[in-house]
Amino acid sequence: MTDIASSPACTASRRAFLTRRNREKWMAWLRPVISISVPLLIWELASRLGWINSFLFPPPSQILTALWVQAGPQGRPPYAIFYHVFASMMRIVIGVGLALVVGTVVGMLIALTAWGRAIFRPIISAIMPVPTLAWTPVLLLVFGIDNRTTITVVLIATSFEIIYNVVAGLDMLSKRVFWVARSMGASHTQTFFKVIVPGVLPYLITGLRIGIGFAWRALIAAEMLAASSYGLGFMIFDAAEYFNIDIIFGGIMLIAILGLLLENVVLGRLEAATIKRWGVQVER
Amino acid sequence: MSAEPAFKPRLAAIPDPGEPKIVAEGINKTFINRENGEEVVAIENLDLTIRDQEFVAIIGPSGCGKSTFLYMLAGFEDISAGTLSMDGHPVTGPGPDRGIVFQEFILFPWRTVLRNITLGLEMQKVPRAEAEAAARKWIGLTGLTGFEDAYPATLSGGMKQRVAIARALAYNPEVVLLDEPFGALDVQTKFYMIRDLQTLWQEAHKTIVMVTHSVSEAVIMADRVVVFSARPARIIYDERIDIARPRDALDPKVIDRQREVTEVLSAEVDKQMRREAGRNPLGN
Numbered sequence: 001m002t003d004i005a006s007s008p009a010c011t012a013s014r015r016a017f018l019t020r021r022n023r024e025k026w027m028a029w030l031r032p033v034i035s036i037s038v039p040l041l042i043w044e045l046a047s048r049l050g051w052i053n054s055f056l057f058p059p060p061s062q063i064l065t066a067l068w069v070q071a072g073p074q075g076r077p078p079y080a081i082f083y084h085v086f087a088s089m090m091r092i093v094i095g096v097g098l099a100l101v102v103g104t105v106v107g108m109l110i111a112l113t114a115w116g117r118a119i120f121r122p123i124i125s126a127i128m129p130v131p132t133l134a135w136t137p138v139l140l141l142v143f144g145i146d147n148r149t150t151i152t153v154v155l156i157a158t159s160f161e162i163i164y165n166v167v168a169g170l171d172m173l174s175k176r177v178f179w180v181a182r183s184m185g186a187s188h189t190q191t192f193f194k195v196i197v198p199g200v201l202p203y204l205i206t207g208l209r210i211g212i213g214f215a216w217r218a219l220i221a222a223e224m225l226a227a228s229s230y231g232l233g234f235m236i237f238d239a240a241e242y243f244n245i246d247i248i249f250g251g252i253m254l255i256a257i258l259g260l261l262l263e264n265v266v267l268g269r270l271e272a273a274t275i276k277r278w279g280v281q282v283e284r
Numbered sequence: 285m286s287a288e289p290a291f292k293p294r295l296a297a298i299p300d301p302g303e304p305k306i307v308a309e310g311i312n313k314t315f316i317n318r319e320n321g322e323e324v325v326a327i328e329n330l331d332l333t334i335r336d337q338e339f340v341a342i343i344g345p346s347g348c349g350k351s352t353f354l355y356m357l358a359g360f361e362d363i364s365a366g367t368l369s370m371d372g373h374p375v376t377g378p379g380p381d382r383g384i385v386f387q388e389f390i391l392f393p394w395r396t397v398l399r400n401i402t403l404g405l406e407m408q409k410v411p412r413a414e415a416e417a418a419a420r421k422w423i424g425l426t427g428l429t430g431f432e433d434a435y436p437a438t439l440s441g442g443m444k445q446r447v448a449i450a451r452a453l454a455y456n457p458e459v460v461l462l463d464e465p466f467g468a469l470d471v472q473t474k475f476y477m478i479r480d481l482q483t484l485w486q487e488a489h490k491t492i493v494m495v496t497h498s499v500s501e502a503v504i505m506a507d508r509v510v511v512f513s514a515r516p517a518r519i520i521y522d523e524r525i526d527i528a529r530p531r532d533a534l535d536p537k538v539i540d541r542q543r544e545v546t547e548v549l550s551a552e553v554d555k556q557m558r559r560e561a562g563r564n565p566l567g568n
């Protein structure tokens with residue numbers, strides 16, 4: 001096989017193949033860049049040429065400049081963008097981390113114990129249809145304008161997806177998987193760490209991906225109501241008070257970019273290392 | 285249980301039956317149907333003695349209780365009445381002295397071929413290097429060489445079943461239980477598996493109980509063929525197959541035996557169908 005591959009006739013066609021693959025790879029990058037930058041360019045032109053109201057729709061270049069200024073020492077406060085991004089990210093990380101613990105424990109109790117099912121199933125079915133944001137006024141009364149309010153919003157938004165997927169994952173683990181483990185002489189601890197945890201992991205990751213999407217949207221909205229000084233939601237809300245339209249649009253852009261990074265890059269990596277590598281299908 | 289038996293291929297002639305290994309006396313199994321609360325008698329007053337290192341094939345109409353019987357041997361299902369013992373001790377639950385292979389493979393998708401096969405030894409805290417050495421031996425014997433690092437999702441059905449078989453043998457159980465191991469494979473794959481694995485069963489020096497619905501599988505592979513009646517399962521045929529190995533599907537002695545077993549089986553299936561038609565006056 002190796003000598004065929006290294007024969008001169010084959011090398012040429014392989015090089016052609018490689019460049020074709022390279023081109024495809026470039027196109028995969030280029031396509032989204034084009035589909036985003038063309039509308040931005042049209043917007044830029046339309047705003048500068050006065051086709052649209054340039055106060056309500058400032059050109060993208062002005063939005064980026066405003067972001068740049070706010071990210072630097074001239075920002076109000078200096079380096080403001082970093083504080084806002086950090087505040088939102090911190091709330092997401094802590095809230096999702098808590099949801100991971102709460103969701104996994106509750107999901108396992110529901111799927112593996114009769115009493116867990118009896119207690120949590122009805123509660124969850126009753127609470128699940130409530131939009132996360134509807135809790136914000138209650139949380140505001142309990143915690144006040146405080147990180148605890150926004151973190152709890154993230155926790156609520158993420159937990160249900162995680163619970164749902166952990167339960168689904170455990171239900172999918174067939175009785176026979178446990179039988180195989182037991183006929184290998186597995187102890188309860190071994191069954192938990194070598195069978196249950198890896199078996200549920202793909203579902204947990206799927207729950208996490210969807211949950212983070214919900215949480216990000218809910219967090220930004222909650223920050224508009226319940227953040228005292230920092231956070232992207234607060235930044236937009238605050239900018240609206242002062243008619244800083246460029247900062248509003250800049251905030252929206254940042255939210256889009258960070259959301260994309262969270263959902264696709266961070267979780268995409270996690271999925272590539274588990275679900276995709278194992279070839280596991282997660283039904284949803 | 286600790287040391288692997290030396291690899292002396294069995295004599296081509298069928299060995300004399302050894303000491304009784306598994307003894308079932310007056311076994312009954314009754315299920316309660318979850319939906320209508322009716323009792324389903326799956327197995328009634330069944331006696332069967334399986335001897336050490338005997339390869340017994342169990343065959344019978346579908347739904348007659350073959351899997352149920354095998355799961356009782358494995359310790360997955362309790363017996364409703366009677367006694368079931370292995371080496372003189374009652375069977376009370378699953379254990380690493382009995383390996384199991386299911387029709388649906390039940391592999392661990394998050395583990396590579398090698399890691400699936402070492403899992404039983406890992407559960408028994410065998411050092412990794414030792415576990416891998418044992419696994420590699422079975423990988424060689426089941427024809428999986430070169431697939432050690434593949435994930436199950438990338439394998440064909442036949443290869444998956446080889447992994448399941450190697451996995452059940454690797455932790456060195458005394459008894460291997462096979463529930464329709466070739467039932468999910470296409471005819472071609474099944475043919476090659478049965479042919480390739482003929483020597484494996486001999487070299488493994490195990491007591492083997494295989495449930496199957498294929499008469500030719502039973503006659504070609506086993507030392508002894510047992511036919512179960514329609515539900516509730518009783519034994520209606522129990523004969524040794526004294527044909528030297530390797531066996532050829534076209535050998536007249538094999539064909540003779542197949543015809544004999546087929547006659548017993550089809551008479552039983554007919555009887556069952558008439559009974560069912562009698563129970564249902566429309567006959568559909």
Ligand SMILES: Nc1ncnc2c1ncn2[C@@H]1O[C@H](COP(=O)(O)OP(=O)(O)O)[C@@H](O)[C@H]1O
Nearest residue numbers: 315316317324326346347348349350351352353
């Ligand atoms: N867990 C169960 N609950 C109720 N009925 C069962 C259960 N398992 C098996 N049965 C019934 O027992 C009978 C024998 O089943 P099984 O042993 O799977 O048959 P087969 O010979 O095809 O392997 C069938 O009628 C089946 O419906």
Ligand SMILES: [Mg+2]
Nearest residue numbers: 350351352463
């Ligand atoms: Mg069956």
